[in-house]
Amino acid sequence: xxxxxxxxxxxxxxxxxxxxxxxxxxxxxxxxxxxxxxxxxxxxxxxxxxxxxxxxxxxxxxxxxxxxxxxxxxxxxxxxxxxxxxxxxxxxxxxxxxxxxxxxxxxxxxxxxxxxxxxxxxxxxxxxxxxxxxxxxxxxxxxxxxxxxx
Amino acid sequence: xxxxxxxxxxxxxxxxxxxxxxxxxxxxxxxxxxxxxxxxxxxxxxxxxxxxxxxxxxxxxxxxxxxxxxxxxxxxxxxxxxxxxxxxxxxxxxxxxxxxxxxxxxxxxxxxxxxxxxxxxxxxxxxxxxxxxxxxxxxxxxxxxxxxxx
DNA sequence: CGGAAAAACTTCAAGCCTAAAGTTTTAAGC
DNA sequence: GCTTAAAACTTTAGGCTTGAAGTTTTTCCG
Numbered sequence: 001x002x003x004x005x006x007x008x009x010x011x012x013x014x015x016x017x018x019x020x021x022x023x024x025x026x027x028x029x030x031x032x033x034x035x036x037x038x039x040x041x042x043x044x045x046x047x048x049x050x051x052x053x054x055x056x057x058x059x060x061x062x063x064x065x066x067x068x069x070x071x072x073x074x075x076x077x078x079x080x081x082x083x084x085x086x087x088x089x090x091x092x093x094x095x096x097x098x099x100x101x102x103x104x105x106x107x108x109x110x111x112x113x114x115x116x117x118x119x120x121x122x123x124x125x126x127x128x129x130x131x132x133x134x135x136x137x138x139x140x141x142x143x144x145x146x147x148x149x150x
Numbered sequence: 151x152x153x154x155x156x157x158x159x160x161x162x163x164x165x166x167x168x169x170x171x172x173x174x175x176x177x178x179x180x181x182x183x184x185x186x187x188x189x190x191x192x193x194x195x196x197x198x199x200x201x202x203x204x205x206x207x208x209x210x211x212x213x214x215x216x217x218x219x220x221x222x223x224x225x226x227x228x229x230x231x232x233x234x235x236x237x238x239x240x241x242x243x244x245x246x247x248x249x250x251x252x253x254x255x256x257x258x259x260x261x262x263x264x265x266x267x268x269x270x271x272x273x274x275x276x277x278x279x280x281x282x283x284x285x286x287x288x289x290x291x292x293x294x295x296x297x298x299x300x
Numbered sequence: 301c302g303g304a305a306a307a308a309c310t311t312c313a314a315g316c317c318t319a320a321a322g323t324t325t326t327a328a329g330c
Numbered sequence: 331g332c333t334t335a336a337a338a339c340t341t342t343a344g345g346c347t348t349g350a351a352g353t354t355t356t357t358c359c360g
Contacts, residue, residue, distance in 0.1 A: 008272040018287035122158040137168035144171040
């Protein structure tokens with residue numbers, strides 16, 4: 001129905017607006033408080049969850065970004081001393097990326113602050129609302145993952 | 151409470167995931183079907199709503215991006231013939247940006263397809279769910295606009 | 301074994317984005 | 331009128347992002 005379609009478009013614009021607002025707040029805060037960026041934070045978050053390290057390709061798979069993209073971000077994280085690259089036993093093509101101890105400590109501080117910012121942004125949202133939104137958006141994400149076929 | 155904070159973080163990650171999925175779908179489709187980009191689409195959408203044209207600064211204000219950013223995007227839209235820049239009477243600093251007739255026609259086609267993509271992405275969402283999400287996220291956006299003070 | 305195909309990366313070109321600095325024009329205050 | 335400040339833009343440097351092309355290693359398989 002035409003009305004429904006317009007309604008969904010309106011919903012999307014709202015979702016986008018709110019998301020961009022939160023995201024740009026997070027970017028500013030990361031820059032101001034930690035002199036880092038969201039992409040770097042995301043890489044470190046992924047590595048934090050994989051203590052044994054991740055190969056470049058696994059990293060780009062987890063973050064759903066291109067291979068070439070990860071190359072540059074990891075490069076800068078290495079310069080920062082937050083991350084290091086190890087040879088992979090038995091495959092000279094691959095690289096294992098890990099957090100350094102300093103990287104882990106730094107990320108812990110960042111993640112803590114990050115959780116606070118998000119908590120503040122979503123302040124006033126009841127657990128019930130949060131639950132419903134989560135479910136609805138999960139469905140959207142799932143549908144797109146399946147190529148819109150389901 | 152700590153639990154609530156983690157829950158909100160989880161919600162945020164879900165919102166982000168779904169949003170990125172939809173957005174990247176839209177970007178791909180714009181590229182594939184219209185050889186254009188989301189930023190260009192956004193500029194044209196803003197101009198479509200302001201038939202008398204917008205100054206560069208108004209455009210960056212509406213889209214909430216930096217001035218320098220708009221300079222480049224408009225430049226490319228001019229090359230495409232979708233947009234033109236006019237002198238502003240009485241202020242030689244300013245530029246008025248407008249859609250050309252060709253730009254309007256092209257945008258109409260794009261907007262039509264765009265609505266369809268969004269409609270498909272949010273297929274399965276009831277009007278009721280959509281309504282609730284909209285309200286909740288509006289509150290989030292409003293809070294951040296006020297600098298987190300309210 | 302030897303060659304073709306695939307895998308894991310990196311590099312490149314082009315575009316997007318921001319903050320900061322620079323230019324030109326207009327407005328304000330004296 | 332003159333000087334200073336502000337406004338409207340553009341330019342620049344640095345980083346993110348992608349798709350495509352290129353490199354080196356590994357794997358497949360005949």
